[in-house]
Amino acid sequence: MFTAPIAELAPALASKRLSSVELTTALFDRIDALNPRLNAFLARDRKRALGAARAADARLAAGNASPLTGIPIAHKDVLMTAGWKTTCGSRMLENFVAPYSAFVVERLADAGMVLVGKTNMDEFAMGSSSETSYFGPVKNPWNVDYVPGGSSGGSSAVVAARLVPAATGTDTGGSIRQPAALSGVCGLKPTYGVCSRYGLIAFASSLDTPGPFAQTAEDCALLLNAMAGHDPRDSTSVDRPREDYARLLRAPGGAKPLAGVRIGLPKEYFGEGVDTDVAAAVDAALGEFRKLGATTVEVTLPNLDLSVPVYYVIASAEASSNLARFDGVRYGHRAAKYDDLTDMYKKTRAEGFGAEVKRRILIGTYVLSHGYYDAYYLKAQQVRRLIAEGFQHAYQQCDLILGPTAPTAAFKLGAKTSDPVQMYLNDIFTVAGNLTGAPAISIPCGFDRNGLPIGLQLQGNHFRESVILNAAHRYQQATDWQRREPADIALETAR
Amino acid sequence: MALSSAEIQRIAHLARIEITPAEAVDVRAKLDSIFDLIGRMRAVDTAGIVPMSHAQDVTLPLREDIVTETDRRELYQSVSPAVQNGLYLVPKVIE
Numbered sequence: 001m002f003t004a005p006i007a008e009l010a011p012a013l014a015s016k017r018l019s020s021v022e023l024t025t026a027l028f029d030r031i032d033a034l035n036p037r038l039n040a041f042l043a044r045d046r047k048r049a050l051g052a053a054r055a056a057d058a059r060l061a062a063g064n065a066s067p068l069t070g071i072p073i074a075h076k077d078v079l080m081t082a083g084w085k086t087t088c089g090s091r092m093l094e095n096f097v098a099p100y101s102a103f104v105v106e107r108l109a110d111a112g113m114v115l116v117g118k119t120n121m122d123e124f125a126m127g128s129s130s131e132t133s134y135f136g137p138v139k140n141p142w143n144v145d146y147v148p149g150g151s152s153g154g155s156s157a158v159v160a161a162r163l164v165p166a167a168t169g170t171d172t173g174g175s176i177r178q179p180a181a182l183s184g185v186c187g188l189k190p191t192y193g194v195c196s197r198y199g200l201i202a203f204a205s206s207l208d209t210p211g212p213f214a215q216t217a218e219d220c221a222l223l224l225n226a227m228a229g230h231d232p233r234d235s236t237s238v239d240r241p242r243e244d245y246a247r248l249l250r251a252p253g254g255a256k257p258l259a260g261v262r263i264g265l266p267k268e269y270f271g272e273g274v275d276t277d278v279a280a281a282v283d284a285a286l287g288e289f290r291k292l293g294a295t296t297v298e299v300t301l302p303n304l305d306l307s308v309p310v311y312y313v314i315a316s317a318e319a320s321s322n323l324a325r326f327d328g329v330r331y332g333h334r335a336a337k338y339d340d341l342t343d344m345y346k347k348t349r350a351e352g353f354g355a356e357v358k359r360r361i362l363i364g365t366y367v368l369s370h371g372y373y374d375a376y377y378l379k380a381q382q383v384r385r386l387i388a389e390g391f392q393h394a395y396q397q398c399d400l401i402l403g404p405t406a407p408t409a410a411f412k413l414g415a416k417t418s419d420p421v422q423m424y425l426n427d428i429f430t431v432a433g434n435l436t437g438a439p440a441i442s443i444p445c446g447f448d449r450n451g452l453p454i455g456l457q458l459q460g461n462h463f464r465e466s467v468i469l470n471a472a473h474r475y476q477q478a479t480d481w482q483r484r485e486p487a488d489i490a491l492e493t494a495r
Numbered sequence: 496m497a498l499s500s501a502e503i504q505r506i507a508h509l510a511r512i513e514i515t516p517a518e519a520v521d522v523r524a525k526l527d528s529i530f531d532l533i534g535r536m537r538a539v540d541t542a543g544i545v546p547m548s549h550a551q552d553v554t555l556p557l558r559e560d561i562v563t564e565t566d567r568r569e570l571y572q573s574v575s576p577a578v579q580n581g582l583y584l585v586p587k588v589i590e
Contacts, residue, residue: 097573099570099571099573099574206548207550238553306539308532309532309533309535312533320510324511328576329576329585331574331576341586341588342511343586349512358514359522359526361510361512362503362522363526365506365509366506378546379536381547382544383536385546420529421532434550462551
């Protein structure tokens with residue numbers, strides 16, 4: 001019961017068959033037993049969580065609960081959480097206690113969710129394996145010799161290991177969807193602007209997007225209902241009427257619940273470089289979608305292969321600007337010994353940042369430096385438009401675009417750490433969603449030859465979250481990949 | 496593309512990151528391979544294409560010119576490495 005999805009826990013809490021204190025206690029016992037093997041939490045606080053659980057139980061008893069009241073959650077450590085250490089997986093912020101909370105953190109707390117802890121991540125969200133954390137790599141719950149994906153690998157791992165039913169993440173180039181795929185859970189990147197970036201420690205501001213992790217698409221819809229909303233403190237937050245992202249999921253389905261839905265299949269997503277097990281699993285999933293009534297159409301996404309180069313120019317440029325704030329003056333690490341102010345900056349940043357973060361700052365500094373702006377930054381912004389126009393053209397022929405989330409299942413720890421380009425190419429199918437700003441989900445759709453989960457990505461046009469979530473939900477009603485749990489973890493529970 | 500050691504040091508100085516000569520060798524090799532990847536976008540003709548700086552064509556909102564923030568100096572300075580009398584301490588910059 002304790003490891004069930006939110007949609008099953010919520011009625012149990014509402015009918016008093018289960019209390020939030022019982023649920024939180026049981027999950028903390030699992031966390032204490034299993035986290036040492038996963039290194040997925042950077043901070044956790046049982047006492048504080050139980051306080052929140054008692055408040056949630058009181059709210060449930062008083063009858064003014066939300067569908068999320070009493071449900072435990074973990075936040076990616078890039079999200080400011082008042083009174084909690086918020087490290088971004090970096091030595092730079094090792095002892096930084098957030099003075100205020102991010103918008104999405106506030107909204108989920110207002111909904112009555114019980115915060116159990118902060119999750120490990122690639123340093124400043126730069127990475128695709130959760131290995132660049134200053135606090136050590138996160139391990140994949142399906143096999144601890146493998147990475148969970150990244151950068152939100154702590155959040156995907158805690159949901160996969162059933163340590164919490166929900167977690168937050170942020171997605172700048174695939175950092176929610178790729179770890180969701182590699183860890184075998186659901187991860188939703190909403191449309192840029194739907195969830196406020198207020199209190200999200202900035203990496204690349206034109207791409208950064210907060211979103212939820214959960215076991216099911218239905219749970220993601222419930223979480224998004226709480227996380228979405230206009231926030232004047234984020235100038236890019238969109239001001240739209242409130243939307244119930246779960247509304248289509250409740251409609252009666254019948255035998256063909258996806259009748260009328262056109263699924264686009266870009267040939268760019270099914271070419272060479274995609275592992276044969278991944279291709280077979282995605283193909284089988286496509287068969288299910290057809291059985292559910294969806295039709296398919298071939299589409300093309302010109303210049304998609306350039307999305308990774310474009311991304312590394314734009315994201316690095318924005319990162320070099322955003323991370324200039326870490327100067328050892330107002331917050332964070334400061335070097336112990338230095339000669340003068342410039343030397344203090346240089347030594348502070350040399351000590352505080354890890355190798356990958358430094359590389360990205362250097363790339364960004366270079367492409368924005370005098371004489372190179374047109375050749376790199378401007379060029380990347382132009383190709384970004386061509387890629388976005390390609391998607392708009394495709395969406396004239398289809399409602400959703402389907403393909404693998406990542407070219408392979410999880411890789412071994414250390415397998416790609418010495419070759420950044422190989423690591424970057426892992427995001428080939430996800431980065432375009434950030435360049436265009438459109439929403440996408442990754443859901444489990446099978447396993448590879450090593451027993452590691454495979455992720456299926458469903459993308460839609462801007463603000464089409466409800467259509468994406470409905471298609472994913474209908475697939476999950478017809479299949480049971482989302483119900484599979486890591487074997488080791490199941491053993492641990494039985495003990 | 497190949498960056499020289501001098502260029503690596505120039506960028507590192509602009510970014511205010513100290514890099515030892517030994518680190519510079521590794522940084523240079525990795526940056527070279529990354530810029531090879533980035534260089535692929537040069538193959539596309541982008542003449543006349545309007546640069547896309549944002550995911551949506553939004554106009555930035557304006558707000559009323561009124562005070563919205565309260566004084567939280569003490570709270571914000573509580574996380575600073577060095578503060579005295581409400582001021583951030585840095586090494587001497589004026590002789």
